[in-house]
Amino acid sequence: MSEKHIPTKIYLSEDEICRKWYNVRGAMKEKHDPFLNPATLKPCTFEDLRPVFCDDLIEQELNQTDEWIDIPEGIIDAYKMFRPSPLIRAYSLEKELGTPAHIYYKFEGNNTSGSHKLNSAIAQVYYAKKQGLTSLTTETGAGQWGTALSMACAFYGMDLTVYMVKVSSQQKPYRREVMKTYGANVVASPSDTTNVGKKILAEFPETGGSLGCAISEAIETAVTTPNCRYVLGSVLDHVVLHQSIIGLETQVAMKKYDIEPDIIIGCAGGGSNLGGLISPFMGDRIKGKNNIHFIAVEPASCPSMTRGKYVYDFGDTGKTTPLIRMYTLGSGFMPSPNHAGGLRYHGMSPIISKLYHDGYIEARSAEQTSVFAAASTFAKVEGILPAPESSHAIKVAIDEALKCKETGENKTILFGLTGTGYFDMAAYMAYNNGTMSDYIPTDEDLQVGFNSLLDVPQNK
Amino acid sequence: MSEKHIPTKIYLSEDEICRKWYNVRGAMKEKHDPFLNPATLKPCTFEDLRPVFCDDLIEQELNQTDEWIDIPEGIIDAYKMFRPSPLIRAYSLEKELGTPAHIYYKFEGNNTSGSHKLNSAIAQVYYAKKQGLTSLTTETGAGQWGTALSMACAFYGMDLTVYMVKVSSQQKPYRREVMKTYGANVVASPSDTTNVGKKILAEFPETGGSLGCAISEAIETAVTTPNCRYVLGSVLDHVVLHQSIIGLETQVAMKKYDIEPDIIIGCAGGGSNLGGLISPFMGDRIKGKNNIHFIAVEPASCPSMTRGKYVYDFGDTGKTTPLIRMYTLGSGFMPSPNHAGGLRYHGMSPIISKLYHDGYIEARSAEQTSVFAAASTFAKVEGILPAPESSHAIKVAIDEALKCKETGENKTILFGLTGTGYFDMAAYMAYNNGTMSDYIPTDEDLQVGFNSLLDVPQNK
Numbered sequence: 001m002s003e004k005h006i007p008t009k010i011y012l013s014e015d016e017i018c019r020k021w022y023n024v025r026g027a028m029k030e031k032h033d034p035f036l037n038p039a040t041l042k043p044c045t046f047e048d049l050r051p052v053f054c055d056d057l058i059e060q061e062l063n064q065t066d067e068w069i070d071i072p073e074g075i076i077d078a079y080k081m082f083r084p085s086p087l088i089r090a091y092s093l094e095k096e097l098g099t100p101a102h103i104y105y106k107f108e109g110n111n112t113s114g115s116h117k118l119n120s121a122i123a124q125v126y127y128a129k130k131q132g133l134t135s136l137t138t139e140t141g142a143g144q145w146g147t148a149l150s151m152a153c154a155f156y157g158m159d160l161t162v163y164m165v166k167v168s169s170q171q172k173p174y175r176r177e178v179m180k181t182y183g184a185n186v187v188a189s190p191s192d193t194t195n196v197g198k199k200i201l202a203e204f205p206e207t208g209g210s211l212g213c214a215i216s217e218a219i220e221t222a223v224t225t226p227n228c229r230y231v232l233g234s235v236l237d238h239v240v241l242h243q244s245i246i247g248l249e250t251q252v253a254m255k256k257y258d259i260e261p262d263i264i265i266g267c268a269g270g271g272s273n274l275g276g277l278i279s280p281f282m283g284d285r286i287k288g289k290n291n292i293h294f295i296a297v298e299p300a301s302c303p304s305m306t307r308g309k310y311v312y313d314f315g316d317t318g319k320t321t322p323l324i325r326m327y328t329l330g331s332g333f334m335p336s337p338n339h340a341g342g343l344r345y346h347g348m349s350p351i352i353s354k355l356y357h358d359g360y361i362e363a364r365s366a367e368q369t370s371v372f373a374a375a376s377t378f379a380k381v382e383g384i385l386p387a388p389e390s391s392h393a394i395k396v397a398i399d400e401a402l403k404c405k406e407t408g409e410n411k412t413i414l415f416g417l418t419g420t421g422y423f424d425m426a427a428y429m430a431y432n433n434g435t436m437s438d439y440i441p442t443d444e445d446l447q448v449g450f451n452s453l454l455d456v457p458q459n460k
Numbered sequence: 461m462s463e464k465h466i467p468t469k470i471y472l473s474e475d476e477i478c479r480k481w482y483n484v485r486g487a488m489k490e491k492h493d494p495f496l497n498p499a500t501l502k503p504c505t506f507e508d509l510r511p512v513f514c515d516d517l518i519e520q521e522l523n524q525t526d527e528w529i530d531i532p533e534g535i536i537d538a539y540k541m542f543r544p545s546p547l548i549r550a551y552s553l554e555k556e557l558g559t560p561a562h563i564y565y566k567f568e569g570n571n572t573s574g575s576h577k578l579n580s581a582i583a584q585v586y587y588a589k590k591q592g593l594t595s596l597t598t599e600t601g602a603g604q605w606g607t608a609l610s611m612a613c614a615f616y617g618m619d620l621t622v623y624m625v626k627v628s629s630q631q632k633p634y635r636r637e638v639m640k641t642y643g644a645n646v647v648a649s650p651s652d653t654t655n656v657g658k659k660i661l662a663e664f665p666e667t668g669g670s671l672g673c674a675i676s677e678a679i680e681t682a683v684t685t686p687n688c689r690y691v692l693g694s695v696l697d698h699v700v701l702h703q704s705i706i707g708l709e710t711q712v713a714m715k716k717y718d719i720e721p722d723i724i725i726g727c728a729g730g731g732s733n734l735g736g737l738i739s740p741f742m743g744d745r746i747k748g749k750n751n752i753h754f755i756a757v758e759p760a761s762c763p764s765m766t767r768g769k770y771v772y773d774f775g776d777t778g779k780t781t782p783l784i785r786m787y788t789l790g791s792g793f794m795p796s797p798n799h800a801g802g803l804r805y806h807g808m809s810p811i812i813s814k815l816y817h818d819g820y821i822e823a824r825s826a827e828q829t830s831v832f833a834a835a836s837t838f839a840k841v842e843g844i845l846p847a848p849e850s851s852h853a854i855k856v857a858i859d860e861a862l863k864c865k866e867t868g869e870n871k872t873i874l875f876g877l878t879g880t881g882y883f884d885m886a887a888y889m890a891y892n893n894g895t896m897s898d899y900i901p902t903d904e905d906l907q908v909g910f911n912s913l914l915d916v917p918q919n920k
Binding site for chain 1: 633
C-alpha cells in the first residue's frame with residue numbers, strides 16, 4: 001500500500017465532476033417492490049405519475065435496471081456553483097479522541113442551502129425547465145429543501161411556490177426570508193390558496209399546520225395549474241439517484257489516495273443522503289468487490305428502521321401518494337415535538353429499506369442529547385458547526401473510532417456530513433442550557449402509528 | 461497571452477497555502493504616522509502596549525519595515541481547516557449582466573465564523589498560547605469577530621470572555637449561542653463583572669450598551685486578570701498583516717491562470733479585509749509593477765474616507781486606546797441604527813488611510829438599498845447569500861462591469877466576498893418587504909462626530 005500524504009481537505013478539480021449518476025438498483029439482485037396505485041393496487045405506471053411529476057424524473061423513478069445515468073451538461077453547469085464538495089480527513093478529531101482510526105467525512109454543507117438537498121433540487125428543476133414547465137410547487141418543514149429548490153429555481157429561471165408548515169414559517173422567519181430572497185413565493189400552510197387548505201382552515205382555524213397538509217396543498221396546486229408540477233426532496237428513487245454524486249465523488253477522491261473505507265456511516269431521515277453516499281460503494285459490495293460495513297443512524301425518537309415494520313404505506317400523512325413498501329412507523333406516527341431538526345419522517349427510502357431488509361446495512365438509533373454532545377466535540381476541533389441531522393452520523397463515527405481506540409485497530413471510517421446548523425441554533429441553545437431532553441417512544445406510542453397502517457388498502 | 465480554460469472555482473492545493481504574510485508597510489515609501497500614547501503624546505513603545513496586547517502581536521504591530529513575516533506551522537495547521545479559500549470566476553453574474561468584463565471574487569465566507577475574521581483570530585490565539593497566556597478577552601457587536609475568536613480559542617484550548625453589546629446579545633441570541641457552543645463565556649455588556657460596567661449600570665440601568673463600553677470592559681478584564689490579554693479583530697496593522705493571506709492566495713491563483721486584475725474592490729469598515737486583499741498587489745503597484753485601480757467601498761451612512769478627516773483620533777468611543785492617525789468621523793459619531801450589518805466603525809485602518817491619502821486608493825460610498833439590490837442579484841445567479849458588508853463590494857463590482865458593457869472593454873474585475881449573510885436575515889427581510897430606508901448623514905450630523913475630535917489631545 002502506498003503511503004501518500006493525505007491533505008486535510010481533498011478537493012477534486014472541476015474536470016473531475018462526475019458525468020454520470022449511479023443507480024444502485026441496477027446492481028441489486030432483488031429490486032424493491034413496486035409503487036402501487038392506491039386505487040387499483042396495481043404497480044404505478046408512467047401515466048399514473050404524469051399529472052404530478054415531470055416526465056424525465058418519472059422515467060428515472062421507474063428505471064430499476066440501468067446502473068449509469070448521464071448527467072446533462074446543463075446540470076453540470078449548476079453543480080459547478082458548489083461542487084465538487086470536499087472530502088475531509090478529520091485529523092483534529094482523531095487527535096482529540098486519541099484513536100488509531102482514520103476518519104473521513106464528505107462535507108455537503110458548503111452551499112447556501114446548507115445541505116446536500118441542492119444536488120437533487122438542481123436536477124429536478126433542470127428537467128422541469130427542459131419539459132417546458134413554467135412553475136413548480138413543493139412543501140417544506142424546517143426549510144432546507146425549500147431553500148435548495150428556491151436556489152435552483154432562481155438559477156434556471158422557474159417560478160416556485162413553497163408551502164411552508166405555518167408553525168415553522170412563524171418559528172423560522174429567517175429561513176422563509178432566504179427562500180424569498182431567491183425569489184420563491186412562500187405560503188404558510190394551511191392557506192386559502194387551495195381547496196384542501198380552505199377546508200382545514202374552516203375546520204381548525206387555529207391550526208399551525210403539518211407537513212402532510214403542506215404536501216396536499218402543493219400537490220393540489222401542481223395538478224390544477226397549467227404547466228406546473230410537484231417536486232419532492234427525499235425518499236423517492238430519483239432523489240437517491242441524484243444524490244449518488246456524493247458517493248461517486250467520494251470514491252474518486254479516495255481512489256486518488258489509495259484509501260479504502262472499512263465503515264461508512266450516514267444519518268437517515270428519508271434516506272436520500274445515506275442512499276447517495278453509499279450507492280456506488282454498495283454496488284461494489286453487492287458485486288463482491290468490497291466488504292464495507294454500512295451503518296444507518298436514525299433518531300431514537302423516530303426509529304423507522306430499528307422499530308418499524310417493512311410494509312406498504314402512504315408516503316404522506318394526508319394519504320394521497322402511491323403506496324410504497326418501506327420501513328415505516330405508519331403515516332399516523334407523531335414524532336415528538338421536542339426533537340430538534342429533521343429526520344422526523346415516518347418512513348424510509350424504499351431502496352434503503354430493501355438493502356436493510358436484505359442485510360446489507362446495519363441500523364442504529366441515537367438519542368438527541370448524545371448527538372448534540374458529539375456535535376459540540378466535532379465543532380470545537382473541526383471548526384464546522386454541524387446540522388443536528390448530520391450529527392447523528394458524527395455520534396456513531398465517534399463511537400466506532402473509540403472502539404478502535406480500545407482494540408487498537410486503525411480502521412478507516414467515512415461518514416456523510418450533510419449540512420450546517422446555522423439555522424438550528426435554538427436546538428443548540430437548548431443543549432447548551434441543559435434544557436434538552438431525550439424522548440424514546442413507548443410501545444404504546446408506536447402502536448398509534450402502526451394502527452394507521454390498517455388504513456392502507458394493501459394491508460387489509 | 462495564453463488562453464487557458466478558467467474553472468468556475470480555483471482551489472489551490474494545501475501545499476500552496478502561503479508560508480509568509482505580506483507586510484505592505486515594508487513597501488510603502490512613506491510610513492503612516494506612529495500610534496501615540498495619549499498621556500505623553502509620544503509614539504507608543506512596546507512597553508506601552510504590553511499590558512494590553514500579546515508580545516508577538518505588538519512586535520508585528522510596530523514592524524513597519526519587513527515585507528515578509530513567517531507564518532508559524534501551528535497557524536498553518538489551523539488554516540487547513542478552511543484554507544485555501546476559493547477564487548471564483550463569476551461566469552453566471554457576467555452572463556446575467558451581459559458584460560464583456562471578467563469578474564472574479566475571493567470567497568472568505570466558507571467557514572463557521574462566516575467571514576474572513578478567522579484568519580486573524582487564529583494567528584492571535586496562537587501567539588497568546590505560545591506566550592503562555594491562559595485567557596483572552598474581546599468585544600463583539602454583530603458577532604462575527606466573537607465567533608471567529610471563539611472558534612480559534614476552541615481549536616487551541618484557550619479560555620475566552622466575549623463582551624457582547626447587550627442589545628446585540630438580545631437581538632442576535634443565535635450568534636451568541638454559536639460562541640457558547642465553541643466554549644466562549646459570553647457576557648452581555650454593560651455587566652457587573654467590571655468596574656466600568658458597574659459604573660455605567662448604576663448611572664443608566666436600562667442601557668442596551670455600546671461597542672465603546674464593551675471594549676472598555678474587555679480591556680479592564682484583560683489588564684486585571686493574570687495571564688490574560690485583549691485582542692482586536694480589525695483596524696490594527698497586525699490584523700491587516702494576517703489578512704494579507706487573502707491577497708496572497710488570490711495572487712498565486714491568478715498567476716496560475718495568467719489573470720491580471722485591472723480593478724480590485726473591497727468593502728471597508730475597519731479596513732482589515734480590504735487591506736488584506738490588496739496588500740501584495742499594492743506592494744507591486746508601489747514598485748511600479750502594475751497599474752491596478754483599487755476601490756474601497758464604504759456605506760453612505762458611515763463615510764469615514766469620503767467625508768471624514770485625516771487626523772489623530774481614539775480608536776474607541778470610550779477614548780482609552782492609543783491615538784491613531786486615520787480617516788475618521790470622530791469617535792463621537794453615531795452611525796444610524798437603521799443601517800444593516802457591520803461597516804459602522806467611525807475610523808479606518810491607518811494603513812488604508814495613508815494609502816488613500818497618498819492617492820493609491822479610490823474611495824466610494826454606497827447606499828444600503830442599492831447594496832441589497834446588488835446582493836439579491838448576486839445571490840440568485842451565483843448561489844451564495846452574501847453578508848451586507850461584502851455586498852458593498854458587489855455593488856461597485858456590478859457598477860464597473862456595467863461600465864464595461866457600455867464601453868465594450870473586457871476589464872478584469874476582482875472583489876473580496878468577505879462573508880455570508882445567514883445571520884443577517886432581518887436586514888434582508890426589511891429589504892424584501894420594502895421597509896428598508898437609506899440614510900445619509902447631514903453635515904450637521906457629521907459635525908457632532910467632528911466635535912469629539914476636539915477632545916483628542918493631539919488636536920488641541
